Amino acid sequence: MKVNPLLFLWALPALLLTSCTDKCEETRTVKRFVPITLTLRQVREGVRVEEARTLQKPGKIYTKDGYLFINEVKEGIHLIDNRNPESPRQIAFLRIPGNGDMAVRNNILYADSYMDLVAFDISDPAQPREVSRVESVFTNGQFEGGSWVVNTQNVSLSDQRVEYVTETVKTDCDAVGQWSSCPNCVFFDGFANAGSLSSPAPNTNGTSGSMARFALYDNFLYTVSQSDLQLFDIQNAAKPAAHNRINLGWGIETIFPYKDKLFIGSQTGMHIYDNANPANPTRLSTFEHARVCDPVVVNDNIAYVTLRNGTQCGGFTNQLDVIDISSLTNPRLLKSYPMQNPHGLGVDFPNLFICEGANGLKTFNAQSATDIKQLKHLTDMNAYDVIPLQKTLLMIGRDGLYQFDYTNPSQLRQLSKIAVKRPY
Template sequence: MNPMRRSVFGWPVWRLPIVILLVTTCSNPQEPLYNYRVQVPVYLNVSAVREITVGPQAPRKLSAAGKIYVYGDYLLINEPQKGVHIIDNRQPKMPRMLNFIAIPGNIDMAVNSHMLYADSYVDLLVFDISDPANVTLSKRLEDVFPHLYVYGDSSKIMTYKDSLVTSTTPPRPLGGWMVNDAFSSGVTLSPGGSYGQGGSMARFTLLGGHLYAVDQQSLRLFNVQDPDDPHFVQDIALGWGIETIFPFENKLFIGSTTGMHIYDASNPAAPEPMSVYSHFTACDPVVVNENHAFVTLRSGNFCQQGVDLLEVIDISDPYSPKLLKSYGMQNPHGLGLSENYLYVCEGKFGLKSYSIADVMNVDKRQMQHLRTIDAFDVIPGPKSLIVTGEKGISQYDYSRPNRLQLLSQISVKD
């Protein structure tokens, strides 16, 4: 797949301003007014960012729910651009805030043994969380995410702040151009149990003693065999529109706006391409089991095409993936697999659960539809089904997959 050009009228395409329509009002029938939120670019000096204090602070209320991650008895919740909440989740009915790790510019995270890896704009920070109530910064790897630099200037980075705008001109969606998704999560499973577990929309993941991080066009690879001392290995070009990464066995499944890449990671330090499955241009998280990949394609936002689908792909031959069947959905986001059960987040339309024992009749085997929640990503965890959305984090008892029972909620403060 050929990468697209990297700039449009001087703007890096992965950091174009995002426009979100909020509400439309009319001052008179001839001249409607549009109220919408624009993410205005803000330029920061890298040296100033690195002087900001990072590390644990007193627990505080959740102001936005980003990535979610399960590690042992603890639930980690990213607050986009600000840091990570650590929650004692030994009793999912009564989750308890332990502390907050301040990390400016943080979006992604993964846990290897007792070490938390988290991005801080262009840097990778490593925290020792062996005692989650007493977190310490162990290491900072500088300049490992250079795609955030402004026009290649390593002294400045570009981020965004929200601004409300009223105009007679309606906002225009910007196709497939995206910034980091505030509702994305990582999946990292290990037979040895040393990794954590996340959701379906990862940009960070762990496999075979290596950390993999994707940006919009590349895969960045780190050796973390010594969890305390990670180091950068290489950057692999993938083409434009990369969104998610999902590990399974010795393979990496990488979702993009135009398809799914499969890489052989039998040699974790040098993954090799196996195949690319192409689809409509749309947002594309993916989860897999031994023989099938389940992909959701979503319209709206910045995903261009008007398709809302769940696709089932035969990956029994990873060199030749084949579409088996597509199912119409309402507005699918993240998804999660647990044995023969699939959970699909439908955004403002709620959460759906399906039996996938017969992948050719998934639509006839819907078990439940929770319509009262907004759902963006889901983790079938060891103790509960964890669902994240704009309003916060909900946990469900899913021991009976056809009858989910609410255990607790962590709400986003008003």
């Protein structure tokens, strides 16, 4: 039978229309940003000590003299007695509006509170006491992919409250699994360093994870924003004073001090700064890469950099780059190793630990930079950042703080866990 070609062409649009109007249902979890406005007075009067509380949205981790400091994203800091890693004891919660980072020198805790840097005396860790504040030194920042900014009148700031919403929506069948229109939404892909603090040794610093934006060196506290390195003179530890500000370029994420150098991770590369003059670090070189998120740690003449994609990071790369920095002015890639979605990392040579986000935690033997061998992969956790510390590994993730004995890195032994109230 012959088919009239004109009749076929007439019927084709109807067939296409029918296929395009088929509807399917898709259930998804989205991260929604709800605008809020806070006065600067509200922020500054919001600091207070509260009873210990459960973790809800843990972020950065820090440790000093057997105590842990865990950031509760944008809300404050959990103070935890960890002198017995098998039985950590939560002792207080320090509410700090807009907090994301911290550092500790001697008995002074430095923390950001949106636009301000605040110093606390933690001689008694259960009763932190605000001792000074550098006001309006930060003008903007970012939490969980949402940004905040101080308004031009300098009396209020605009921020965003994050809500995680699970919803079922109608979609075109052909579009299921693809991103579809959702104003103000971002699809959730996981994550957007024994003793007593009462008698610290002179000029002792704590230890941070690889995701840190705060670092201590000599008489200075260094903080990085998305584009600047802000220095604070802490010769008088209890009274930090704003010092030099250095433009670093776009997409700055992390800072890692090593000897008299600063290694700064950005979305476009690893920057190396000479810190011989701590009051004025100078750029030596940049190791460039495609746009991705990029924390870095260093051991001897080797830098380890994890590159990952995601909603906030862009790009399509998930790998570990091992970089020869024996020539600080000419860093050279030795080898790249494929990863799943690497986040924070830590090195206690030859042990290397890499957080794979929703894909768990991995341990490696990094004795040979060009032949790094995987030893262990724990998959039943969401890993964000780590601190290797005297055979005890601290790991923070979406579902809480884990501690492992890594005497045998091929067989991590879990010592304890502080669980979140509700994973998000």
